[in-house]
Amino acid sequence: MKLELPLSSYDEAGRVKPPAMWYAVLIFLARAYVIAIAVFSSSQPVEQTMDFFYPTHELFYAALAMGLPALVLFGLTSIREKLYGSRLRALFRVLLPGAFACLCVDMWLLISKLSVQHWQFAWSTALTLLVQIALLLYVVKSRHLRLMIADWRRSD
Secondary structure, eight states: OSSSOOOOGTTTTTTTTTHHHHHHHHHHHHHHHHHHHHHHHSOOHHHHHHHHOOSSSSHHHHHHHHHHHHHHHHHHHHHHHHHTTTTGGGGGGGGHEEEEHHHHHHHHHHHHHHTTTOOOOOHHHHHHHHHHHHHHHHHHOOOOHHHHHHHHHSSS
């Protein structure tokens, strides 16, 4: 049997492990939660710091709502070993489309943020857009992710 990926990409049971970039995608999508935790735990004024990342409260709440599916995808990834033997392993089918949809909605939120800022250039927005495009391409093109989902859906 020929291995499709390097040996380090498999766990002890012989199943494909999620790549580190998958976790980076999920953390990027849930960054509103990371920002909220960092802002609320800092000694800086909350309003000023939050306005830097999210100019309106609606954008912040939308980002929190959009980060929820990313947390669900993260949860599915973390309990994959428990789902292997059950019929619920069909839930793995939603990982890639879910991440793709979250990235598209996140890009829409960024464009909304730009329109609120009257399309002013900001390095943080430009870098966020660049990272979003790179992660979107990664989710669409990653062979490792496709093999991981196919392996996780396969019954033993």
